[in-house]
Amino acid sequence: MTDMTVDDSAADRLESALTGRIDRSAMDTIADLVQQVPLPELTRLVHTSTPLQSAVLFRILDKDDALAVFENLPPGYQAELIQSLREPEIAHIVEGLDPDDRAELFGELPANVVRRLMSGLDAEEREMTTAVLGYPKSAIGRYMSPEVLSLHEDWTAAEAMEVVRARIDGPETVYLLPVVGSGRVLLGVVSLRNLIAVEDSALVGDMVRESISTQALTDREVASREFLSHRLIAMPVVDKEDRLVGILTMDDVLDIVDEEDAEDIARSSGSEPLDRSYLSSTILRLVKSRIVWLLVLAVSAILTVQVLEVYEDRLDQVVILALFIPLLTGTGGNTGNQAATTVTRALAVGEVRIRDLGKVIWRELRVGALLGAVLGSLGFLVAGLVYGWAIGLVIGLTLLSVCIMAATVGGLMPIIAKRVGADPAVFSNPFISTFCDATGLILYFSIATAVLGLS
Amino acid sequence: MTDMTVDDSAADRLESALTGRIDRSAMDTIADLVQQVPLPELTRLVHTSTPLQSAVLFRILDKDDALAVFENLPPGYQAELIQSLREPEIAHIVEGLDPDDRAELFGELPANVVRRLMSGLDAEEREMTTAVLGYPKSAIGRYMSPEVLSLHEDWTAAEAMEVVRARIDGPETVYLLPVVGSGRVLLGVVSLRNLIAVEDSALVGDMVRESISTQALTDREVASREFLSHRLIAMPVVDKEDRLVGILTMDDVLDIVDEEDAEDIARSSGSEPLDRSYLSSTILRLVKSRIVWLLVLAVSAILTVQVLEVYEDRLDQVVILALFIPLLTGTGGNTGNQAATTVTRALAVGEVRIRDLGKVIWRELRVGALLGAVLGSLGFLVAGLVYGWAIGLVIGLTLLSVCIMAATVGGLMPIIAKRVGADPAVFSNPFISTFCDATGLILYFSIATAVLGLS
CATH class of the missing domain: 1.10.357.20 (SLC41 divalent cation transporters, integral membrane domain)
Structure with a gap:
C-alpha cells in the first residue's frame, strides 16, 4: 500500500502542477511527475482536466504512453482532445521552449493521433499545429503535408482506385501513394501511373516498390537535397518507428531550397539574407x-x-x-x-x-x-x-x-x-x-x- | 514558257547541288535554289533523291513548304523520309553549322513531322535527333520530351482515360496532359487528377485550364526558371505557331538548373566550371x-x-x-x-x-x-x-x-x-x-x- 500512497500523492501533485501557470519550470515538474503516475491515473487526469491542461499533459507523455492513454479515452473525448491540441495556447507553449528542451520534454506523437490532429487544416492552421508536434523549425516535419493519401497492402488495384477517386480533392498529391502495413508502418510506394496500368485485381502489396523516405526530424535542407538528387515527385515522411506521418511534395522542397540558396548566396558575400525583396527593403x-x-x-x-x-x-x-x-x-x-x-x-x-x-x-x-x-x-x-x-x-x-x-x-x-x-x-x-x-x-x-x- | 524554263534549270541546278559534297557553301546554294523551284518539283526531288539528299532538301524547306511536300508524298515514303531524317549524317550536317547559320537556313519542322520523327526513340537517339530539329544547345527544345501524351478537346473524360491507359508506359509524364485543338494547336492542360475526379461523360474541352507553356527556341535557363517559379509539374512546349511539339518535366528542369548553378557559382569566384566531379578531376x-x-x-x-x-x-x-x-x-x-x-x-x-x-x-x-x-x-x-x-x-x-x-x-x-x-x-x-x-x-x-x- 505504500507504493499506492506514493502514486496517489504524485497524482495529486501532478494535478496541482497542472492547475498553476504553465511555464518552463512547471513543465519540468509535470514531466518528472508523469513518470511516477500509473497510466490509468494519467488517463483519468487527461479526461477530467480543463482542455488546455489535458492537452499539455497528453503532449508531455512519450509516444507509447500517449497511445495507451488515447486509446483508453472514450471516442467522444478523443475528438475533444485532438481539438484542444489545436488550441493556439498549446502551440505557443510548445513553440516557446528551446529546441533542446522541446526535444527533451516532448516525445513524438503516435502516428494516428497526428493524422487526426492534422486532417482538414488549411496551411496557416497546419503551420501552427506542426509546432504542437514538437518539430523544430529546421525539421522537415514542419514543411510536409500531414494529409496524405495512403494505400493498404491488402487492397486490390480497383479498391485502391476507389479510395483515390473518393479522396481526390483532399491531399496535396495523388500521384505518389505511400503503402502502409499494420500500425501505419511504411512499406513503400505505388505511383498512380502504376495503379492505372495494372489489372483491377492486382494486389497493392504486389506492386509496391521501395521508396526513399525521410524522418520528420531530419534537417529540412538535408531532406530537400535528397529529394532533388533522386528526382522524386513526392517523398513519404515517417516517424522514428517508420510510421507514415506525412508526405513531402516538390513545391515544399522548392520553397525550402529557394530560402536556403538565398541565405547561402548572401552569406558567401558576407551579408545577412534579406527577408523581403531588394527594392522593397528600406x-x-x-x-x-x-x-x-x-x-x-x-x-x-x-x-x-x-x-x-x-x-x-x-x-x-x-x-x-x-x-x-x-x-x-x-x-x-x-x-x-x-x-x-x-x-x-x-x-x-x-x-x-x-x-x-x-x-x-x-x-x-x-x-x-x-x-x-x-x-x-x-x-x-x-x-x-x-x-x-x-x-x-x-x-x-x-x-x-x-x-x-x-x-x-x-x-x-x-x-x-x-x-x-x-x-x-x-x-x-x-x-x-x-x-x-x-x-x-x-x-x-x-x-x-x-x-x-x-x- | 520562259518562267517554266527558269524553273526547270533551277530544279536541275538544285539536283546537281544535292549530288555534290554537302558542306556549308552547298547548303547556301541549295537554300537559294529551293526558293526558285515550285513545290511539285520539290516534292518529286525529295521523292527521287538518295535518302541523305532528300532529307537535307526536306530539312531546308520552311515549315509551310515542308508540310505541303510531306503531305504530297506517298504514305510509304513519308515513313522513309522520317527514317532518313534520323540518320547520323543529317544530325552531323545540321550540328556542324553555326547556331546563327542554322537559324537562318532551317525553319521549324511541322509539328506532326516532329512527332513522328521523335516517337519511340531512347534518350541518346533523341538527343541526336533534336539536332535535326535545328534547336541550338541553349534552347529548351533540346531538353524536352518530344513524346507527349496529349488529349483532344472533343473527347469525353472516359475516352481520355482510355487513351491514357493504352499509352501509360510511353510518355515521360501522364500527370499533366496537354489538350490540343485542330492542327495540334495547344489549348491548355488537364491534370490526371482532374480527369479522374470528373464524370465519365465530361468533355475534355470543358475542363481544360490555361497552361503556362514555352516555345521550343526559348533559352533553357529562362524556361527552367519560369517552370520552377510557377511550381509546375510539367510544361507543354510549342513551336512558333503554338503547335504542341513536346513536354518539359521536372527532371529535365533540375538537370538544367544544376548545371547553370554550378557554372554561376564557379564564375562568381573567378574559375571555370569543372565538367566532372572535384575529386575525379586531374x-x-x-x-x-x-x-x-x-x-x-x-x-x-x-x-x-x-x-x-x-x-x-x-x-x-x-x-x-x-x-x-x-x-x-x-x-x-x-x-x-x-x-x-x-x-x-x-x-x-x-x-x-x-x-x-x-x-x-x-x-x-x-x-x-x-x-x-x-x-x-x-x-x-x-x-x-x-x-x-x-x-x-x-x-x-x-x-x-x-x-x-x-x-x-x-x-x-x-x-x-x-x-x-x-x-x-x-x-x-x-x-x-x-x-x-x-x-x-x-x-x-x-x-x-x-x-x-x-x-
Whole structure:
C-alpha cells in the first residue's frame, strides 16, 4: 500500500502542477511527475482536466504512453482532445521552449493521433499545429503535408482506385501513394501511373516498390537535397518507428531550397539574407544586413595593420615593397576563394565528405604549387625587368608561397566548418580573403627580409 | 514558257547541288535554289533523291513548304523520309553549322513531322535527333520530351482515360496532359487528377485550364526558371505557331538548373566550371579551370602597383600610410561584393530589371554612405587614438568615400553586365574587388595628400 500512497500523492501533485501557470519550470515538474503516475491515473487526469491542461499533459507523455492513454479515452473525448491540441495556447507553449528542451520534454506523437490532429487544416492552421508536434523549425516535419493519401497492402488495384477517386480533392498529391502495413508502418510506394496500368485485381502489396523516405526530424535542407538528387515527385515522411506521418511534395522542397540558396548566396558575400525583396527593403534594413559583417571583417583586417607595423622599418628601408601589397594580397584572396568555392560546392552536392580532408589538402597543395609556379615566374620576370632582379625574386617567391598557402587554406576551411557543425558558407570568401591577406603579408616580408638582406 | 524554263534549270541546278559534297557553301546554294523551284518539283526531288539528299532538301524547306511536300508524298515514303531524317549524317550536317547559320537556313519542322520523327526513340537517339530539329544547345527544345501524351478537346473524360491507359508506359509524364485543338494547336492542360475526379461523360474541352507553356527556341535557363517559379509539374512546349511539339518535366528542369548553378557559382569566384566531379578531376584540369582568371586578375591588379608608384614619394614621406592599404582595399572589396551579390540575386529572381538602374544607384549610394559613416567614424577614432588625429582623419574620410564608391560600383556592375548581354556572374566578385582596390588607393592618397599637406 505504500507504493499506492506514493502514486496517489504524485497524482495529486501532478494535478496541482497542472492547475498553476504553465511555464518552463512547471513543465519540468509535470514531466518528472508523469513518470511516477500509473497510466490509468494519467488517463483519468487527461479526461477530467480543463482542455488546455489535458492537452499539455497528453503532449508531455512519450509516444507509447500517449497511445495507451488515447486509446483508453472514450471516442467522444478523443475528438475533444485532438481539438484542444489545436488550441493556439498549446502551440505557443510548445513553440516557446528551446529546441533542446522541446526535444527533451516532448516525445513524438503516435502516428494516428497526428493524422487526426492534422486532417482538414488549411496551411496557416497546419503551420501552427506542426509546432504542437514538437518539430523544430529546421525539421522537415514542419514543411510536409500531414494529409496524405495512403494505400493498404491488402487492397486490390480497383479498391485502391476507389479510395483515390473518393479522396481526390483532399491531399496535396495523388500521384505518389505511400503503402502502409499494420500500425501505419511504411512499406513503400505505388505511383498512380502504376495503379492505372495494372489489372483491377492486382494486389497493392504486389506492386509496391521501395521508396526513399525521410524522418520528420531530419534537417529540412538535408531532406530537400535528397529529394532533388533522386528526382522524386513526392517523398513519404515517417516517424522514428517508420510510421507514415506525412508526405513531402516538390513545391515544399522548392520553397525550402529557394530560402536556403538565398541565405547561402548572401552569406558567401558576407551579408545577412534579406527577408523581403531588394527594392522593397528600406535603406536601413539593407545597411543592417551588411554592417555587422563589414565591422567584423574590418576588425579582423586590423590584423593586417599590425602585421605591417611589425615590418614598418623594412618598409621604411625599401618603400618599393609597399607597391606590391595589394597585388599580392589580392592574388592570395582570389586563389583562396577559388578553392573554397569549389570545395563548398563539392560538399553541398556530396562529392566530397569530411573524411576526404587529407585528399583535399593534398590536391590543393599541388594545385596551389602549379598556380604559384605560373604566376610566380611571370611576377619574377615583370617585376624583375622593371624594379631589378632582387625585387623580382621577392615577388616571384612570394606569389609561389602565397598561392600554395591560399589554395590549401581555402580548400580546408569549408571542410572544417562542416566538421564543427557550422554552415560552410559561414567561413565565407571575405573571411578567407582577410586571413590570406595577413598570412600573405608575413610571407612577403619574411621573404623580402631574407632576399634583400634587411634587418 | 520562259518562267517554266527558269524553273526547270533551277530544279536541275538544285539536283546537281544535292549530288555534290554537302558542306556549308552547298547548303547556301541549295537554300537559294529551293526558293526558285515550285513545290511539285520539290516534292518529286525529295521523292527521287538518295535518302541523305532528300532529307537535307526536306530539312531546308520552311515549315509551310515542308508540310505541303510531306503531305504530297506517298504514305510509304513519308515513313522513309522520317527514317532518313534520323540518320547520323543529317544530325552531323545540321550540328556542324553555326547556331546563327542554322537559324537562318532551317525553319521549324511541322509539328506532326516532329512527332513522328521523335516517337519511340531512347534518350541518346533523341538527343541526336533534336539536332535535326535545328534547336541550338541553349534552347529548351533540346531538353524536352518530344513524346507527349496529349488529349483532344472533343473527347469525353472516359475516352481520355482510355487513351491514357493504352499509352501509360510511353510518355515521360501522364500527370499533366496537354489538350490540343485542330492542327495540334495547344489549348491548355488537364491534370490526371482532374480527369479522374470528373464524370465519365465530361468533355475534355470543358475542363481544360490555361497552361503556362514555352516555345521550343526559348533559352533553357529562362524556361527552367519560369517552370520552377510557377511550381509546375510539367510544361507543354510549342513551336512558333503554338503547335504542341513536346513536354518539359521536372527532371529535365533540375538537370538544367544544376548545371547553370554550378557554372554561376564557379564564375562568381573567378574559375571555370569543372565538367566532372572535384575529386575525379586531374590536378592539371583544376589548374586550368583557375589559371586564366587568376592571370587576368593578376594583370589587372598591376593597376594597383602603378597607382602606388604614382604616390611612391608620399609613401616615402609618411611610411605609416602603407600600413592601412590592405585594410582599406579589403573593406572596399567587401562592400562592393555585398552590393554586387545582392543585386545579382535580385536580377536572377526578377526583382530588379535593367530599367531599375537609376533606383539601384540611388539606393546603393545611400547604403554606402551609411556604411561608410559607421566604419569611417570607428576608423577615425581607432586610428586617431593610435597614430594621431591627422592620420585618423585620413583613414576615416577614406573609409567613408571608399564605401560609397564600392557599394555604387558593386550595385551597378551586374546591371551593366546584363544590359550588354553578358552573364552578371562574369563581372564577378574578384573583378569588383580589383577595381575597388585601384580606385580606393587613388581616393586614399588624394585624401592623405590634402589632409597631411604632402606634395
